[in-house]
Amino acid sequence: MSSRVALVTGSSGLIGSEAVAFFDARGWSVHGVDNNMRRDFFGEHGDTTWNLERLRTVTQRFEHHDLDIRDRAAMARLVDELTPDLIVHAAAQPSHDLAASRPFDDFEVNATGTLNLLEAARQSAPESPFVFLSTNKVYGDAPNELELVELETRYDYADPSYADGIDELMRIDATTHSLFGASKAAADLLVQEYGRYFGMPTVCFRGGCLTGPQHSAAELHGFLAYLARATRDGLPYTIYGYKGKQVRDNIHAADVCGAILAFFEAPHTAAVYNLGGGRENSISMIEAIARFEELYGRKLDWHYSDEPRRGDHICYISDLSRLRTDYPSWELTVSLDDIFERFAAGPARPPVAAR
Numbered sequence: 001m002s003s004r005v006a007l008v009t010g011s012s013g014l015i016g017s018e019a020v021a022f023f024d025a026r027g028w029s030v031h032g033v034d035n036n037m038r039r040d041f042f043g044e045h046g047d048t049t050w051n052l053e054r055l056r057t058v059t060q061r062f063e064h065h066d067l068d069i070r071d072r073a074a075m076a077r078l079v080d081e082l083t084p085d086l087i088v089h090a091a092a093q094p095s096h097d098l099a100a101s102r103p104f105d106d107f108e109v110n111a112t113g114t115l116n117l118l119e120a121a122r123q124s125a126p127e128s129p130f131v132f133l134s135t136n137k138v139y140g141d142a143p144n145e146l147e148l149v150e151l152e153t154r155y156d157y158a159d160p161s162y163a164d165g166i167d168e169l170m171r172i173d174a175t176t177h178s179l180f181g182a183s184k185a186a187a188d189l190l191v192q193e194y195g196r197y198f199g200m201p202t203v204c205f206r207g208g209c210l211t212g213p214q215h216s217a218a219e220l221h222g223f224l225a226y227l228a229r230a231t232r233d234g235l236p237y238t239i240y241g242y243k244g245k246q247v248r249d250n251i252h253a254a255d256v257c258g259a260i261l262a263f264f265e266a267p268h269t270a271a272v273y274n275l276g277g278g279r280e281n282s283i284s285m286i287e288a289i290a291r292f293e294e295l296y297g298r299k300l301d302w303h304y305s306d307e308p309r310r311g312d313h314i315c316y317i318s319d320l321s322r323l324r325t326d327y328p329s330w331e332l333t334v335s336l337d338d339i340f341e342r343f344a345a346g347p348a349r350p351p352v353a354a355r
């Protein structure tokens with residue numbers, strides 16, 4: 001049995017909770033940090049308490065710490081006490097729409113919170129891989145400058161050289177990010193800098209759409225999980241712009257954890273990888289609605305608003321080539337069909353109204 005220790009922030013959230021269960025199942029002692037701030041951000045739909053309770057029943061050695069990553073002294077103390085072998089930093093304010101109404105909270109959680117953890121790691125666990133869940137929003141609107149073709153149910157790239165999607169060389173400046181994209185870009189650069197400047201084994205995984213039934217999905221965050229719940233529970237849904245043909249690439253949280261483990265086993269310094277479902281797991285909004293309607297056997301109550309969300313990507317597919325080259329054993333194990341079927345098999349979370 002391994003005696004390895006992992007520290008996971010955002011441990012009641014989608015990626016954090018998957019990481020807790022994933023490493024616990026492999027014999028690690030996992031310590032989670034989460035203060036349920038998702039509830040504060042998104043209201044009752046965002047409440048993660050149910051997921052924390054679920055984790056307590058499915059894990060062996062999980063220890064929860066109800067701490068705020070903005071509390072610099074607490075983060076320094078915790079990392080010093082645990083000296084974890086791995087830090088997975090997944091706590092965040094994750095919505096670009098919400099960031100505009102709460103700019104200080106967004107920046108303090110996403111940017112300053114990340115700095116608190118990086119510095120704690122530098123002081124007490126500088127050799128341990130530090131994994132940061134970054135986002136494709138660091139590229140801002142730049143992907144929207146690519147020429148697109150409009151197909152019947154989705155957009156696609158006109159230039160065949162983008163067939164595999166967008167790689168890590170897409171520029172991150174001179175583009176609109178949303179305040180969320182800007183705070184995450186600040187964190188992404190800090191994570192890289194702690195790698196380059198201090199030689200620490202850090203990685204930024206720039207996520208596409210990360211998904212799984214344990215997402216405490218709210219309208220403002222958690223595309224597929226919220227769509228699943230809206231269809232299942234008869235909630236109203238709004239499509240914002242682009243005729244509903246905007247494309248997302250979806251990766252199940254389990255495959256995100258596979259990439260984290262691959263990095264732990266063979267870390268680099270200042271690594272950056274795009275991490276999404278790639279072309280094979282890509283889907284447009286109206287295609288996703290059609291699939292859920294078929295799976296649940298009921299119509300979604302949706303309406304269309306002409307105004308796209310600011311900072312929204314029209315067509316985003318992650319080019320996974322760099323990740324696959326550096327980690328040839330990593331692969332997508334959950335197909336798009338599986339992702340949908342796992343939602344339809346019954347989200348882990350009970351309907352909010354019934355709770």
Ligand SMILES: NC(=O)c1ccc[n+]([C@@H]2O[C@H](COP(=O)([O-])OP(=O)(O)OC[C@H]3O[C@@H](n4cnc5c(N)ncnc54)[C@H](O)[C@@H]3O)[C@@H](O)[C@H]2O)c1
Nearest residue numbers: 010012013014015035036037038068069091092133207210
């Ligand atoms: N879900 C996606 O589609 C997606 C896409 C790209 C990137 N990401 C990134 O991946 C990471 C994880 O995303 P997720 O979907 O699991 O988000 P999530 O909201 O489900 O999980 C984040 C968790 O962090 C916790 N948290 C927030 N502020 C905190 C604070 N100050 N102190 C302690 N805990 C706090 C929340 O309560 C929540 O449980 C985030 O960094 C996000 O930006 C997510």
